Amino acid sequence: MTTIPLVVDSAWLHERLDDPNLRLLDATTFLSIPNKDGETPGLWSGQDAFDEEHIPNAVFADILKNFSDRNAALPMTIPSREQFVEEIEKLGVGEDTYVVIYDRGALANADVIASYWASRLRWQLKYEGFDNVAILDGGLVKWKLDGYPTTTDKTSYPKGTFNFTRRPELVVNKDQVRKAIDDDSVVLINSLSPADFYGETNTYPRKGHIPTSFNVFFGSHSNPETHLLWDDEKLSKVFSEIGALDTEKTVITYCGGGIAATWNALLLNKLGQENVAIYDGSMNEWAADPSCPLVTGRE
Known part of the structure; x- marks a missing residue:
């Protein structure tokens, strides 16, 4: 299989939306940071936002719920190997697939352009030995600015077989x-x-x-x-x-x-x-x- 670049644009992705080897993952998570008055930061899943709108053929990768250690003292800690493999296989990722990940942006209450939730999942895949993964440059925001469609339709991929070695x-x-x-x-x-x-x-x-x-x-x-x-x-x-x-x-x-x-x-x-x-x-x-x-x- 052809190795894909680390970063791809909307046109590149649009051309491949129907590729049976593509696994398109929406990794949206929301974080509010303390304001000058010291309000408590918040962290929540992007599942509801995904249900309201997403790129066609995408499935939701819940970083907060499924790709973080559920028993860790600190939020967003990397999960066990077993947990990661179980969850990523449910999303269809495995041999003979390549992955594109996107999100809605960095922060819920800050004007920052960076798909760092997507890059977090991309790094976890790399950590677990999977390299054929790219980030969508500009995320969902740029996809829509480029005039490409979104949907509320649900989709799924066949279960993957994730036989890669952790680094x-x-x-x-x-x-x-x-x-x-x-x-x-x-x-x-x-x-x-x-x-x-x-x-x-x-x-x-x-x-x-x-x-x-x-x-x-x-x-x-x-x-x-x-x-x-x-x-x-x-x-x-x-x-x-x-x-x-x-x-x-x-x-x-x-x-x-x-x-x-x-x-x-x-x-x-x-x-x-x-x-x-x-x-x-x-x-x-x-x-x-x-x-x-x-x-x-x-x-």
Whole structure:
């Protein structure tokens, strides 16, 4: 089977909607972030939104319910191998298939262009050994802007056979991040907003960022007018400036809960950097542990 690109556009997908080997997954999830008054953040499934409107032949991949550890202390933690395989096979993903994933956008209450829920599921597939997967550039918003149809019709795929091998090196834990702080062979990337990075918000139990990490905001990679990613030359600039495209180095990306970090990981892979791991616990875990160092301020 032909290997597909990591990112595809609406026209590319539209031409292949009836391909029997395609598995089109809607990964929409909604997140509200605390406002200046410190309201409680919310996290909810995109199932209802999917039922109201989706791309033809798509099925819903419920990241919150089915592709996160149901017993974990932290939200959105990667599930067990067994849980993942069971759920992804129900969606028809397996041998002789390729996957395109899309969502409705990054946040429910912020104007950010990034399909980071789609990239989260794409990263999980890669983690579990499946590579033939792409993200729809601009997601459902761009699909509709391009004049392509949506539907409320329900569809399903035959059960898949998922015989692939997990890649444990694609996820790191808190202790590995501790060691990475003083390791020149590792580039740490904080994917959150500059305000979060510099400790100017109250989003997490403690403010700031992991020492020696660089800030590459996940929401800065797309053109707000076209809703498409910037070209590779422009995308490369920010990552190359911090040494993240040096293939002799390892890159660890983190954010609040391991979601936005996967958007940066996707783009690094797109630009040729394969040595990328996600800190799945991210700031939800790190900031809750007083023994984990954080730094603040703009220098």
